[in-house]
Amino acid sequence: MILILLGPPGSGKGTQAKKLSEQRGWPQLSTGDMLRSAVSRKTDLGLKAKAFMDKGELVSDSVVIGLIAERTQDPDCAKGFILDGFPRTVPQSEALDDMLATRSKSVDLAVEFQIDHEELVDRLSGRRTCSKCGEMFHIKSKKPLKKDICDLCGSALVQRPDDQESVIQNRLQVYNAQTAPLIEYYEDQGKLSRLNAAQSPEQVQEDLIDLIASLSVG
Ligand code: AMP
Numbered sequence: 590m591i592l593i594l595l596g597p598p599g600s601g602k603g604t605q606a607k608k609l610s611e612q613r614g615w616p617q618l619s620t621g622d623m624l625r626s627a628v629s630r631k632t633d634l635g636l637k638a639k640a641f642m643d644k645g646e647l648v649s650d651s652v653v654i655g656l657i658a659e660r661t662q663d664p665d666c667a668k669g670f671i672l673d674g675f676p677r678t679v680p681q682s683e684a685l686d687d688m689l690a691t692r693s694k695s696v697d698l699a700v701e702f703q704i705d706h707e708e709l710v711d712r713l714s715g716r717r718t719c720s721k722c723g724e725m726f727h728i729k730s731k732k733p734l735k736k737d738i739c740d741l742c743g744s745a746l747v748q749r750p751d752d753q754e755s756v757i758q759n760r761l762q763v764y765n766a767q768t769a770p771l772i773e774y775y776e777d778q779g780k781l782s783r784l785n786a787a788q789s790p791e792q793v794q795e796d797l798i799d800l801i802a803s804l805s806v807g
Contacts, residue, residue: 590613590615590668590669590697590698590801591669591670591672591689591694591695591696591697591698592609592615592669592670592671592672592696592697592698592699592700592801593672593675593676593696593698593699593700593775594606594671594672594673594674594700594702595699595700595701595702595768595771595772595775596701596702596703596704596786597702597704597706597709597760597761597764597768598709598713598757598760598761598764599704599709599710599712599713599716599757600702600703600704600709600786601702601704601786601790601793602673602674602702603617603619603621603622603673603674603725604725604790605702605790605793605794605797606619606671606673608790608794609671609794609797609798610671612798614668615668615669615670615671616663616665616666616670616671617670617671617673618657618660618661618666618670618671618672618673618675619673619674619675620653620656620657620673620674620675620677621673621674622723623656623660624638624642624648624653624656625642625749628642634652637652638652642750642751643750643751643756644751644756644759645751645756645757645759645760645763646759646763647677647678647763647767650678650680650681650684653675653677653681654681654684654685654688657672657675657685657688658688661688669697672685676771677767677768677771678767678768678771679770679771679774682771682774682775696775696778696780697780697804698780698782698800698801698804699771699775699780699781699782700781700782700783700784700797700800701772701781701782701783701784702784702786702793703783703784703785703786703787704785704786704787705787706761708787709757709761710754710757710758710761712727713752713757713760714752714753714754714757715727715728715729715730716748716749716752717733717737717746717747717748718746718747718748718749718752719739719741719742719744719745719746719747720744720745720746720747721739721742721744722739722741722742722744724739724740724741724742726739726740726746733746782800784796784797784800
């Protein structure tokens with residue numbers, strides 16, 4: 590199963606990818622996580638990517654395509670994988686299709702997470718992320734037991750630099766301009782399904798599992 594989770598920042602792709610990965614064993618491939626790891630390790634790639642990420646701009650197609658081309662060769666990807674935050678531009682989608690074709694594979698399903706942008710600003714600006722394990726919290730809807738401390742590993746919670754309100758608007762504009770066209774790209778291929786991402790995470794998970802099940806049956 591090669592599954593793409595498509596949707597604006599804050600629509601819950603990462604949360605759902607993680608749950609699905611735990612259930613089905615398909616690894617979650619998040620280019621955002623890969624880039625943040627490169628930033629924290631201060632690699633050449635990380636140093637270059639940071640300036641774009643902090644402003645809410647996309648890093649270059651060639652960088653993220655390279656990351657995915659390499660990661661998908663790992664043995665744990667043999668039975669499939671979940672793409673979270675990739676592709677984000679039409680050239681990335683085309684590169685993905687070409688890359689998979691050379692391996693006699695193709696995308697099975699792209700799921701669009703639909704949600705109003707006002708709800709996203711609230712979700713993103715209140716989001717706090719564990720600096721160590723990456724678990725996500727929210728200052729209103731998913732408070733940690735101890736303020737600013739991760740319930741799971743006890744490390745400090747931080748606000749991602751790009752979750753600051755000034756950057757959020759730009760990320761949403763970038764999504765509309767560069768990523769939203771992928772909806773049509775996968776619709777034209779007959780691979781697009783949609784779900785209501787404003788529902789509870791549990792309900793979204795159920796809907797996502799139903800979509801995958803209907804694909805396996807149909
Ligand atoms: P995310 O965690 O998916 O919201 O990604 C955080 C940031 O990483 C984005 O705002 C971009 O700067 C960069 N990024 C992640 N994935 C991609 C991608 N597929 N193409 C370009 N930039 C990306």
